[in-house]
Amino acid sequence: MTTEASTIGWTRDEMAQRLALDIANGLYVNLGIGIPELVAKHVPEGRTLIYHTENGLLGMGPSPRDGDGDPELINAGKRQVSANPGAAYFHHADSFSMIRGGHLDLSVLGALQVAQNGDLANWSTGEPDAIPAVGGAMDLVAGVKMVYVITQHTTKTGEPKLVESCTYPLTGRGVVDRIYTDLAVIDVTPDGFQVVELGPGVEFETVKAQTGAPLRPAP
Amino acid sequence: MIDKRVSSAAEAVADVRDGATVMIGGFGEAGSPVELIHALIDQGVRGLTVISNNTGSGEVGLAALLKEKRVSKVICSFPRTANSTVFPELYRSGFTELELVPQGTLAERIRAGGAGIPAFFTPTGVGTPLGEGKELRTIDGREYLLEYGLHADFALIKGRAADTHGNVLYNKTARNFGPIMAMAAKTSVVQVEHIVAAGELDPETIVTPGIFVSRVIEIAKPAHESELVAAGVTYP
Numbered sequence: 368m369t370t371e372a373s374t375i376g377w378t379r380d381e382m383a384q385r386l387a388l389d390i391a392n393g394l395y396v397n398l399g400i401g402i403p404e405l406v407a408k409h410v411p412e413g414r415t416l417i418y419h420t421e422n423g424l425l426g427m428g429p430s431p432r433d434g435d436g437d438p439e440l441i442n443a444g445k446r447q448v449s450a451n452p453g454a455a456y457f458h459h460a461d462s463f464s465m466i467r468g469g470h471l472d473l474s475v476l477g478a479l480q481v482a483q484n485g486d487l488a489n490w491s492t493g494e495p496d497a498i499p500a501v502g503g504a505m506d507l508v509a510g511v512k513m514v515y516v517i518t519q520h521t522t523k524t525g526e527p528k529l530v531e532s533c534t535y536p537l538t539g540r541g542v543v544d545r546i547y548t549d550l551a552v553i554d555v556t557p558d559g560f561q562v563v564e565l566g567p568g569v570e571f572e573t574v575k576a577q578t579g580a581p582l583r584p585a586p
Numbered sequence: 587m588i589d590k591r592v593s594s595a596a597e598a599v600a601d602v603r604d605g606a607t608v609m610i611g612g613f614g615e616a617g618s619p620v621e622l623i624h625a626l627i628d629q630g631v632r633g634l635t636v637i638s639n640n641t642g643s644g645e646v647g648l649a650a651l652l653k654e655k656r657v658s659k660v661i662c663s664f665p666r667t668a669n670s671t672v673f674p675e676l677y678r679s680g681f682t683e684l685e686l687v688p689q690g691t692l693a694e695r696i697r698a699g700g701a702g703i704p705a706f707f708t709p710t711g712v713g714t715p716l717g718e719g720k721e722l723r724t725i726d727g728r729e730y731l732l733e734y735g736l737h738a739d740f741a742l743i744k745g746r747a748a749d750t751h752g753n754v755l756y757n758k759t760a761r762n763f764g765p766i767m768a769m770a771a772k773t774s775v776v777q778v779e780h781i782v783a784a785g786e787l788d789p790e791t792i793v794t795p796g797i798f799v800s801r802v803i804e805i806a807k808p809a810h811e812s813e814l815v816a817a818g819v820t821y822p
Contacts, residue, residue, distance in 0.1 A: 422759050438616065438812055438813075441616050441759055445613075456759060458693075459639075459690075463689065467709065491715075498674050501686055502663055502688075505688040505711050509710040509711070510690075539712075
Protein backbone atom coordinates (compact mmCIF):
# COMPACT_ATOMS: atom_id res chain seq x y z
CA MET A 368 0.00 0.00 0.00
CA THR A 369 2.82 2.42 0.81
CA THR A 370 4.41 1.92 -2.60
CA GLU A 371 1.10 2.59 -4.27
CA ALA A 372 0.42 5.65 -2.12
CA SER A 373 3.74 7.17 -3.09
CA THR A 374 3.03 6.95 -6.81
CA ILE A 375 -0.58 8.07 -7.02
CA GLY A 376 -2.58 10.90 -5.51
CA TRP A 377 -1.44 14.21 -4.10
CA THR A 378 1.57 15.17 -1.99
CA ARG A 379 1.00 17.30 1.11
CA ASP A 380 1.72 20.46 -0.85
CA GLU A 381 -0.56 19.36 -3.68
CA MET A 382 -3.34 18.64 -1.17
CA ALA A 383 -2.93 22.16 0.20
CA GLN A 384 -2.86 23.54 -3.35
CA ARG A 385 -6.06 21.67 -4.24
CA LEU A 386 -7.79 23.03 -1.14
CA ALA A 387 -6.59 26.57 -1.83
CA LEU A 388 -8.32 26.44 -5.23
CA ASP A 389 -11.67 26.20 -3.43
CA ILE A 390 -11.24 29.34 -1.29
CA ALA A 391 -12.85 32.42 -2.80
CA ASN A 392 -11.19 35.82 -2.81
CA GLY A 393 -11.60 37.90 0.35
CA LEU A 394 -12.60 35.16 2.78
CA TYR A 395 -11.65 35.28 6.45
CA VAL A 396 -9.80 32.04 7.10
CA ASN A 397 -8.28 30.25 10.09
CA LEU A 398 -5.63 27.67 9.23
CA GLY A 399 -4.74 25.04 11.82
CA ILE A 400 -1.25 23.83 12.62
CA GLY A 401 0.53 21.41 10.26
CA ILE A 402 -0.72 20.63 6.73
CA PRO A 403 -3.43 23.35 6.99
CA GLU A 404 -0.68 25.99 7.26
CA LEU A 405 0.60 24.97 3.81
CA VAL A 406 -2.61 26.28 2.23
CA ALA A 407 -1.39 29.88 2.55
CA LYS A 408 1.54 29.13 0.22
CA HIS A 409 -0.76 27.97 -2.58
CA VAL A 410 -3.48 30.60 -2.83
CA PRO A 411 -3.99 31.31 -6.55
CA GLU A 412 -2.66 34.58 -7.96
CA GLY A 413 -5.16 37.39 -7.75
CA ARG A 414 -6.90 36.18 -4.59
CA THR A 415 -6.33 37.75 -1.18
CA LEU A 416 -7.40 35.93 1.96
CA ILE A 417 -7.43 37.44 5.42
CA TYR A 418 -5.90 35.04 7.91
CA HIS A 419 -7.14 34.89 11.46
CA THR A 420 -5.05 33.46 14.25
CA GLU A 421 -7.03 32.83 17.41
CA ASN A 422 -4.39 34.35 19.68
CA GLY A 423 -5.47 37.78 18.52
CA LEU A 424 -4.60 38.80 14.98
CA LEU A 425 -6.53 39.26 11.74
CA GLY A 426 -4.31 39.87 8.74
CA MET A 427 -1.55 37.45 9.69
CA GLY A 428 1.39 37.41 7.30
CA PRO A 429 4.25 34.98 6.72
CA SER A 430 6.98 34.15 9.21
CA PRO A 431 9.74 36.78 9.25
CA ARG A 432 13.35 35.99 8.44
CA ASP A 433 15.40 34.84 11.40
CA GLY A 434 16.20 37.78 13.63
CA ASP A 435 13.45 40.04 12.21
CA GLY A 436 10.65 38.63 14.33
CA ASP A 437 9.03 39.69 17.57
CA PRO A 438 8.45 37.00 20.23
CA GLU A 439 5.17 38.81 20.95
CA LEU A 440 3.92 38.50 17.37
CA ILE A 441 3.15 34.81 17.00
CA ASN A 442 0.53 32.46 15.57
CA ALA A 443 -1.55 29.83 17.33
CA GLY A 444 1.32 27.36 16.85
CA LYS A 445 3.50 29.84 18.77
CA ARG A 446 5.70 30.50 15.73
CA GLN A 447 6.74 34.05 14.93
CA VAL A 448 4.68 35.62 12.13
CA SER A 449 4.12 39.07 10.64
CA ALA A 450 1.14 41.41 10.36
CA ASN A 451 0.00 42.35 6.85
CA PRO A 452 -1.12 45.88 5.93
CA GLY A 453 -4.68 46.25 7.27
CA ALA A 454 -4.09 43.86 10.15
CA ALA A 455 -5.77 44.21 13.55
CA TYR A 456 -4.92 42.95 17.03
CA PHE A 457 -7.56 42.06 19.62
CA HIS A 458 -7.99 40.17 22.85
CA HIS A 459 -9.03 36.56 23.24
CA ALA A 460 -12.72 37.12 23.96
CA ASP A 461 -13.05 39.18 20.79
CA SER A 462 -11.05 36.60 18.85
CA PHE A 463 -13.38 33.79 19.87
CA SER A 464 -16.41 36.00 19.26
CA MET A 465 -15.24 36.10 15.66
CA ILE A 466 -15.05 32.30 15.72
CA ARG A 467 -18.12 31.37 17.73
CA GLY A 468 -20.20 34.21 16.38
CA GLY A 469 -19.96 32.87 12.82
CA HIS A 470 -17.91 35.76 11.46
CA LEU A 471 -15.09 33.63 10.09
CA ASP A 472 -15.77 32.00 6.73
CA LEU A 473 -13.52 28.97 6.82
CA SER A 474 -11.59 26.83 9.26
CA VAL A 475 -9.05 24.33 7.90
CA LEU A 476 -8.03 21.61 10.35
CA GLY A 477 -6.20 18.32 10.55
CA ALA A 478 -7.96 15.17 11.71
CA LEU A 479 -7.45 11.90 13.51
CA GLN A 480 -10.85 10.69 12.28
CA VAL A 481 -13.85 12.05 10.40
CA ALA A 482 -17.16 10.18 10.54
CA GLN A 483 -19.65 9.90 7.69
CA ASN A 484 -22.03 12.27 9.54
CA GLY A 485 -19.33 14.95 9.80
CA ASP A 486 -18.21 14.23 13.35
CA LEU A 487 -14.58 15.25 13.85
CA ALA A 488 -11.99 13.82 16.23
CA ASN A 489 -8.72 15.75 16.15
CA TRP A 490 -7.57 16.63 19.67
CA SER A 491 -7.01 13.44 21.64
CA THR A 492 -6.38 9.77 21.13
CA GLY A 493 -7.90 9.22 24.56
CA GLU A 494 -4.82 7.37 25.83
CA PRO A 495 -4.89 7.43 29.62
CA ASP A 496 -1.30 8.63 29.98
CA ALA A 497 -1.57 11.47 27.45
CA ILE A 498 -1.76 15.07 28.65
CA PRO A 499 -5.11 16.29 27.37
CA ALA A 500 -4.87 19.55 25.44
CA VAL A 501 -7.64 21.00 23.28
CA GLY A 502 -6.78 24.61 22.42
CA GLY A 503 -9.29 26.33 20.16
CA ALA A 504 -10.34 23.41 17.93
CA MET A 505 -13.73 22.84 19.56
CA ASP A 506 -14.62 26.52 19.22
CA LEU A 507 -13.51 26.65 15.59
CA VAL A 508 -15.65 23.70 14.51
CA ALA A 509 -18.63 24.90 16.54
CA GLY A 510 -18.63 28.41 15.14
CA VAL A 511 -16.92 28.90 11.80
CA LYS A 512 -19.22 28.84 8.75
CA MET A 513 -17.34 26.16 6.79
CA VAL A 514 -15.01 23.49 8.12
CA TYR A 515 -12.56 21.79 5.77
CA VAL A 516 -10.37 18.92 6.93
CA ILE A 517 -7.02 18.23 5.27
CA THR A 518 -5.42 14.91 6.14
CA GLN A 519 -3.79 11.77 4.82
CA HIS A 520 -6.49 9.31 3.80
CA THR A 521 -5.23 6.68 6.22
CA THR A 522 -3.04 6.53 9.31
CA LYS A 523 0.65 5.63 9.07
CA THR A 524 -0.35 2.02 9.67
CA GLY A 525 -2.99 2.10 6.93
CA GLU A 526 -6.09 2.40 9.11
CA PRO A 527 -8.89 4.47 7.56
CA LYS A 528 -9.33 7.97 8.97
CA LEU A 529 -12.72 8.35 7.28
CA VAL A 530 -14.96 6.10 9.33
CA GLU A 531 -18.57 5.20 10.09
CA SER A 532 -18.27 6.62 13.58
CA CYS A 533 -15.28 8.07 15.43
CA THR A 534 -13.62 5.94 18.09
CA TYR A 535 -11.48 8.83 19.34
CA PRO A 536 -12.96 11.58 21.56
CA LEU A 537 -14.92 14.09 19.48
CA THR A 538 -13.95 17.67 18.77
CA GLY A 539 -17.41 18.42 17.42
CA ARG A 540 -20.55 16.69 16.18
CA GLY A 541 -21.56 16.90 12.52
CA VAL A 542 -19.19 19.78 11.81
CA VAL A 543 -17.07 18.79 8.80
CA ASP A 544 -18.17 19.99 5.35
CA ARG A 545 -15.39 18.69 3.10
CA ILE A 546 -12.26 16.55 3.34
CA TYR A 547 -9.06 16.88 1.28
CA THR A 548 -6.86 13.78 1.41
CA ASP A 549 -3.91 12.54 -0.60
CA LEU A 550 -6.36 10.41 -2.61
CA ALA A 551 -9.49 12.49 -3.10
CA VAL A 552 -11.67 15.46 -2.28
CA ILE A 553 -14.71 14.18 -0.43
CA ASP A 554 -17.88 15.95 0.70
CA VAL A 555 -19.76 15.09 3.84
CA THR A 556 -23.38 15.00 2.70
CA PRO A 557 -26.63 14.06 4.48
CA ASP A 558 -26.14 10.68 2.75
CA GLY A 559 -22.54 10.24 3.89
CA PHE A 560 -19.20 10.52 2.09
CA GLN A 561 -19.29 11.49 -1.57
CA VAL A 562 -16.27 11.87 -3.84
CA VAL A 563 -15.94 15.32 -5.45
CA GLU A 564 -12.67 14.63 -7.25
CA LEU A 565 -10.10 11.84 -7.37
CA GLY A 566 -6.37 12.59 -7.13
CA PRO A 567 -4.14 12.00 -10.15
CA GLY A 568 -3.99 8.32 -11.04
CA VAL A 569 -6.38 7.34 -8.26
CA GLU A 570 -9.20 4.88 -8.98
CA PHE A 571 -12.48 5.16 -7.10
CA GLU A 572 -12.11 1.54 -5.94
CA THR A 573 -8.74 2.39 -4.35
CA VAL A 574 -10.26 5.21 -2.31
CA LYS A 575 -13.25 3.06 -1.40
CA ALA A 576 -10.95 0.30 -0.14
CA GLN A 577 -9.15 2.75 2.13
CA THR A 578 -12.31 4.38 3.49
CA GLY A 579 -13.93 2.94 6.59
CA ALA A 580 -17.48 3.92 5.64
CA PRO A 581 -19.68 3.77 2.53
CA LEU A 582 -18.37 6.04 -0.21
CA ARG A 583 -20.30 7.27 -3.23
CA PRO A 584 -18.53 8.09 -6.48
CA ALA A 585 -18.54 11.56 -7.95
CA PRO A 586 -21.90 12.24 -9.60
CA MET B 587 -4.13 62.02 43.15
CA ILE B 588 -4.39 58.54 41.70
CA ASP B 589 -1.12 56.71 41.26
CA LYS B 590 -1.26 52.93 40.79
CA ARG B 591 2.47 52.49 40.45
CA VAL B 592 4.27 50.12 42.77
CA SER B 593 8.03 50.17 43.06
CA SER B 594 8.89 46.50 42.72
CA ALA B 595 7.51 43.21 41.43
CA ALA B 596 7.87 41.88 44.98
CA GLU B 597 5.61 44.63 46.33
CA ALA B 598 3.16 44.02 43.50
CA VAL B 599 2.50 40.41 44.57
CA ALA B 600 3.25 40.67 48.32
CA ASP B 601 -0.36 40.07 49.40
CA VAL B 602 -1.11 36.94 47.34
CA ARG B 603 -2.15 34.36 49.97
CA ASP B 604 -1.86 30.58 50.03
CA GLY B 605 -4.77 28.99 48.16
CA ALA B 606 -5.44 32.06 46.03
CA THR B 607 -6.76 31.88 42.48
CA VAL B 608 -4.40 33.68 40.10
CA MET B 609 -5.04 34.42 36.45
CA ILE B 610 -1.79 34.61 34.48
CA GLY B 611 -1.87 36.27 31.07
CA GLY B 612 -0.05 35.06 28.00
CA PHE B 613 -0.37 32.73 25.06
CA GLY B 614 2.84 30.78 25.06
CA GLU B 615 5.50 33.36 25.84
CA ALA B 616 3.64 36.26 24.24
CA GLY B 617 2.26 38.27 27.13
CA SER B 618 3.65 36.02 29.85
CA PRO B 619 4.50 38.27 32.83
CA VAL B 620 7.75 36.48 33.63
CA GLU B 621 9.03 38.97 36.22
CA LEU B 622 5.76 38.98 38.17
CA ILE B 623 5.68 35.17 38.15
CA HIS B 624 9.25 35.04 39.44
CA ALA B 625 8.32 37.52 42.19
CA LEU B 626 5.45 35.19 43.11
CA ILE B 627 7.90 32.29 43.37
CA ASP B 628 10.18 34.37 45.61
CA GLN B 629 7.21 35.36 47.77
CA GLY B 630 6.66 31.71 48.67
CA VAL B 631 2.92 31.35 48.24
CA ARG B 632 1.50 27.81 47.83
CA GLY B 633 -1.66 25.94 46.91
CA LEU B 634 -2.53 28.26 44.05
CA THR B 635 -5.18 27.71 41.42
CA VAL B 636 -3.77 29.13 38.21
CA ILE B 637 -5.94 30.12 35.25
CA SER B 638 -3.81 30.45 32.13
CA ASN B 639 -3.98 29.26 28.53
CA ASN B 640 -0.78 27.19 28.75
CA THR B 641 1.55 25.74 31.37
CA GLY B 642 4.85 27.36 30.44
CA SER B 643 8.02 26.21 28.79
CA GLY B 644 11.46 25.20 30.03
CA GLU B 645 11.90 25.89 33.74
CA VAL B 646 11.24 29.62 33.90
CA GLY B 647 8.12 31.72 34.39
CA LEU B 648 4.91 29.72 34.70
CA ALA B 649 6.73 26.39 34.31
CA ALA B 650 9.03 27.38 37.20
CA LEU B 651 6.05 28.27 39.41
CA LEU B 652 4.64 24.81 38.68
CA LYS B 653 7.97 23.08 39.20
CA GLU B 654 8.30 24.70 42.63
CA LYS B 655 5.03 22.91 43.52
CA ARG B 656 3.12 26.11 44.22
CA VAL B 657 0.15 25.21 42.04
CA SER B 658 -2.45 22.64 43.04
CA LYS B 659 -4.77 23.20 40.10
CA VAL B 660 -4.59 24.68 36.63
CA ILE B 661 -7.53 25.77 34.49
CA CYS B 662 -6.14 25.73 31.00
CA SER B 663 -6.81 24.99 27.31
CA PHE B 664 -3.45 23.68 26.13
CA PRO B 665 -1.14 22.33 28.85
CA ARG B 666 1.44 20.93 26.45
CA THR B 667 4.64 22.36 25.01
CA ALA B 668 7.43 20.79 23.04
CA ASN B 669 10.09 21.81 25.51
CA SER B 670 8.71 21.34 28.99
CA THR B 671 8.17 18.22 31.05
CA VAL B 672 7.24 20.17 34.19
CA PHE B 673 3.46 20.05 33.91
CA PRO B 674 3.20 16.51 32.49
CA GLU B 675 5.15 15.17 35.47
CA LEU B 676 3.04 17.05 38.02
CA TYR B 677 -0.16 15.97 36.27
CA ARG B 678 0.84 12.31 36.08
CA SER B 679 1.94 12.26 39.71
CA GLY B 680 -1.43 13.74 40.69
CA PHE B 681 0.11 16.77 42.40
CA THR B 682 -1.50 19.30 40.07
CA GLU B 683 -5.11 18.91 39.03
CA LEU B 684 -6.15 19.96 35.52
CA GLU B 685 -9.45 21.46 34.41
CA LEU B 686 -9.26 21.40 30.63
CA VAL B 687 -11.36 24.09 28.95
CA PRO B 688 -11.70 24.85 25.23
CA GLN B 689 -9.80 28.06 24.53
CA GLY B 690 -12.82 30.13 23.49
CA THR B 691 -14.81 28.89 26.46
CA LEU B 692 -11.89 29.78 28.72
CA ALA B 693 -11.78 33.30 27.27
CA GLU B 694 -15.53 33.77 27.53
CA ARG B 695 -15.65 32.38 31.10
CA ILE B 696 -13.03 34.96 32.07
CA ARG B 697 -14.81 37.75 30.21
CA ALA B 698 -18.14 36.76 31.78
CA GLY B 699 -16.58 36.68 35.24
CA GLY B 700 -15.37 40.23 34.77
CA ALA B 701 -18.60 41.42 33.20
CA GLY B 702 -21.03 40.32 35.90
CA ILE B 703 -22.41 37.42 33.87
CA PRO B 704 -22.50 34.35 36.12
CA ALA B 705 -22.93 31.81 33.33
CA PHE B 706 -23.68 31.53 29.62
CA PHE B 707 -24.62 28.98 26.96
CA THR B 708 -22.11 28.07 24.26
CA PRO B 709 -22.18 25.62 21.34
CA THR B 710 -18.51 24.72 21.91
CA GLY B 711 -17.94 21.21 23.23
CA VAL B 712 -21.46 19.83 22.75
CA GLY B 713 -21.26 16.06 22.21
CA THR B 714 -17.60 15.90 23.29
CA PRO B 715 -15.96 14.61 26.48
CA LEU B 716 -15.54 18.22 27.65
CA GLY B 717 -19.32 18.65 27.56
CA GLU B 718 -20.05 15.63 29.73
CA GLY B 719 -21.88 16.39 32.96
CA LYS B 720 -22.74 19.93 31.90
CA GLU B 721 -26.26 21.29 31.59
CA LEU B 722 -27.57 21.23 28.00
CA ARG B 723 -30.15 23.63 26.65
CA THR B 724 -31.74 23.67 23.21
CA ILE B 725 -32.21 27.21 21.93
CA ASP B 726 -33.71 27.79 18.47
CA GLY B 727 -33.13 24.14 17.63
CA ARG B 728 -29.44 24.01 18.54
CA GLU B 729 -27.84 22.50 21.63
CA TYR B 730 -25.67 24.57 23.95
CA LEU B 731 -23.66 23.90 27.11
CA LEU B 732 -23.94 25.92 30.27
CA GLU B 733 -20.56 27.31 31.28
CA TYR B 734 -19.79 29.41 34.36
CA GLY B 735 -17.87 32.66 34.66
CA LEU B 736 -14.41 32.61 36.23
CA HIS B 737 -13.09 34.96 38.88
CA ALA B 738 -9.70 35.32 40.49
CA ASP B 739 -8.11 36.95 43.48
CA PHE B 740 -5.25 38.23 41.36
CA ALA B 741 -4.40 38.66 37.70
CA LEU B 742 -0.78 38.97 36.58
CA ILE B 743 -0.59 40.59 33.17
CA LYS B 744 2.05 41.95 30.82
CA GLY B 745 1.43 45.11 28.83
CA ARG B 746 3.65 47.47 26.87
CA ALA B 747 2.79 50.83 28.43
CA ALA B 748 0.53 52.22 31.12
CA ASP B 749 -0.25 55.52 32.75
CA THR B 750 -0.46 56.25 36.45
CA HIS B 751 -4.25 55.68 36.37
CA GLY B 752 -3.68 52.10 35.21
CA ASN B 753 -4.77 52.55 31.60
CA VAL B 754 -2.90 49.90 29.62
CA LEU B 755 -1.66 49.37 26.06
CA TYR B 756 -0.33 46.04 24.84
CA ASN B 757 2.16 44.75 22.28
CA LYS B 758 0.79 42.87 19.27
CA THR B 759 -0.39 39.32 20.04
CA ALA B 760 0.82 39.66 23.64
CA ARG B 761 -2.57 41.26 24.35
CA ASN B 762 -4.38 37.89 24.30
CA PHE B 763 -5.91 37.24 27.75
CA GLY B 764 -4.68 40.46 29.43
CA PRO B 765 -7.73 42.72 28.98
CA ILE B 766 -10.26 40.10 30.11
CA MET B 767 -8.18 38.85 33.04
CA ALA B 768 -7.81 42.44 34.25
CA MET B 769 -11.62 42.56 34.42
CA ALA B 770 -12.06 39.24 36.21
CA ALA B 771 -9.66 39.59 39.15
CA LYS B 772 -10.14 41.46 42.42
CA THR B 773 -6.56 42.72 42.20
CA SER B 774 -5.02 43.10 38.75
CA VAL B 775 -1.30 43.68 38.48
CA VAL B 776 0.15 44.76 35.14
CA GLN B 777 3.85 44.90 34.33
CA VAL B 778 4.76 47.27 31.49
CA GLU B 779 7.93 48.55 29.90
CA HIS B 780 7.16 52.14 30.72
CA ILE B 781 4.69 54.12 32.75
CA VAL B 782 3.70 57.66 31.84
CA ALA B 783 1.73 60.34 33.66
CA ALA B 784 -2.05 60.31 33.32
CA GLY B 785 -2.95 62.32 30.24
CA GLU B 786 -0.01 61.23 28.14
CA LEU B 787 -1.82 58.29 26.50
CA ASP B 788 -4.46 59.08 23.88
CA PRO B 789 -7.81 58.06 25.45
CA GLU B 790 -8.91 56.74 22.03
CA THR B 791 -6.16 54.13 22.07
CA ILE B 792 -6.56 52.73 25.60
CA VAL B 793 -7.13 48.95 25.48
CA THR B 794 -7.65 48.25 29.18
CA PRO B 795 -9.22 51.17 31.05
CA GLY B 796 -7.67 51.84 34.45
CA ILE B 797 -10.80 50.84 36.38
CA PHE B 798 -9.81 47.21 35.73
CA VAL B 799 -6.23 47.66 36.93
CA SER B 800 -5.09 47.85 40.55
CA ARG B 801 -1.32 48.11 40.24
CA VAL B 802 1.20 48.88 37.53
CA ILE B 803 4.87 48.05 37.79
CA GLU B 804 7.57 49.17 35.39
CA ILE B 805 9.81 46.37 34.09
CA ALA B 806 11.82 48.25 31.51
CA LYS B 807 13.43 45.27 29.80
CA PRO B 808 11.24 42.20 30.35
CA ALA B 809 12.77 38.80 29.71
CA HIS B 810 11.47 36.75 26.80
CA GLU B 811 10.71 33.22 27.90
CA SER B 812 12.09 31.65 24.70
CA GLU B 813 15.42 33.44 25.15
CA LEU B 814 15.70 32.27 28.77
CA VAL B 815 14.86 28.71 27.74
CA ALA B 816 17.34 28.79 24.84
CA ALA B 817 20.04 30.01 27.23
CA GLY B 818 19.28 27.13 29.63
CA VAL B 819 18.15 29.48 32.41
CA THR B 820 16.15 27.96 35.24
CA TYR B 821 14.37 29.80 38.06
CA PRO B 822 14.88 30.30 40.92
